[in-house]
Amino acid sequence: MQELLSGQNLACERDDRLLFSELSFSLSCGDVLQIAGPNGTGKTTLLRMLAGLLPDYEGEICFKGQPVLEDPERFRENLLYIGHHPGIKLNLTPEENLRWYQALYRPASAEQIHYALARVKLTGYEDVPCYTLSAGQHRRVALARLFLHPAPLWILDEPFTAIDQGGVKEIEQLLADHARQGGGVILTTHHNLSLPAELKVITLGQSRQQKESFHEKDSQLNTEQVTEQDPFTVDQRGEHD
Numbered sequence: 189m190q191e192l193l194s195g196q197n198l199a200c201e202r203d204d205r206l207l208f209s210e211l212s213f214s215l216s217c218g219d220v221l222q223i224a225g226p227n228g229t230g231k232t233t234l235l236r237m238l239a240g241l242l243p244d245y246e247g248e249i250c251f252k253g254q255p256v257l258e259d260p261e262r263f264r265e266n267l268l269y270i271g272h273h274p275g276i277k278l279n280l281t282p283e284e285n286l287r288w289y290q291a292l293y294r295p296a297s298a299e300q301i302h303y304a305l306a307r308v309k310l311t312g313y314e315d316v317p318c319y320t321l322s323a324g325q326h327r328r329v330a331l332a333r334l335f336l337h338p339a340p341l342w343i344l345d346e347p348f349t350a351i352d353q354g355g356v357k358e359i360e361q362l363l364a365d366h367a368r369q370g371g372g373v374i375l376t377t378h379h380n381l382s383l384p385a386e387l388k389v390i391t392l393g394q395s396r397q398q399k400e401s402f403h404e405k406d407s408q409l410n411t412e413q414v415t416e417q418d419p420f421t422v423d424q425r426g427e428h429d
């Protein structure tokens with residue numbers, strides 16, 4: 189399978205605290221990669237780094253073999269990033285939010301937007317202000333972009349937050365379908381993923397011993413091609429074992 193995204197010897201410090209270092213991985217078409225680990229270990233930071241939103245890091249990130257810094261425009265065209273917060277404007281309706289998002293990337297027709305909102309179960313809510321919607325519905329507005337942006341690479345930070353059980357199952361299926369069709373997904377979640385596709389995992393903030401026992405417990409996980417050389421545990425003071 190063709191390689192979509194790779195990271196080589198990635199390292200990141202925040203406020204003089206080392207979050208991770210010597211982190212390397214390879215994501216191929218068809219892969220789903222979960223970034224796991226306890227709160228504060230750098231999962232969101234890593235995703236933002238991979239999405240090109242955090243320029244201050246060490247190492248190299250390549251998209252289809254080309255360093256993303258050489259052609260950031262090409263990389264952005266191939267990426268759909270949905271962050272930790274829904275990132276919607278509360279005074280706008282779901283339809284207006286999506287029209288605004290799409291105008292930045294790939295303008296969508298009203299029909300396409302209504303289809304996307306229907307897929308996330310927001311039919312009937314297209315034209316109400318988002319401040320009248322629930323937290324889970326806010327997240328659904330953000331996730332509707334998955335049906336509008338045909339990017340091969342999806343980077344999703346906590347996509348299941350506030351989503352009900354049925355919705356979680358549907359999104360899991362959507363991720364698996366995207367991978368089966370040749371896309372790639374990198375996500376963080378504290379949710380216990382149940383995917384028909386194989387899952388790769390990078391665990392941040394765990395000692396080697398902890399990390400190995402985690403993977404033994406989840407023996408279905410395929411960690412091939414994922415290496416966090418010299419893994420360590422970060423504590424609140426930023427020291428490591």
Ligand SMILES: Nc1ncnc2c1ncn2[C@@H]1O[C@H](COP(=O)(O)OP(=O)(O)OP(=O)(O)O)[C@@H](O)[C@H]1O
Binds near residue numbers: 202227229230231
């Ligand atoms: N803008 C920032 N400036 C300084 N430090 C930051 C900044 N953003 C995050 N950090 C620090 O980096 C560390 C990692 O944060 P990050 O949000 O990546 O963790 P996380 O693993 O995603 O956590 P969680 O599971 O709670 O979402 C935290 O200690 C946080 O305080």
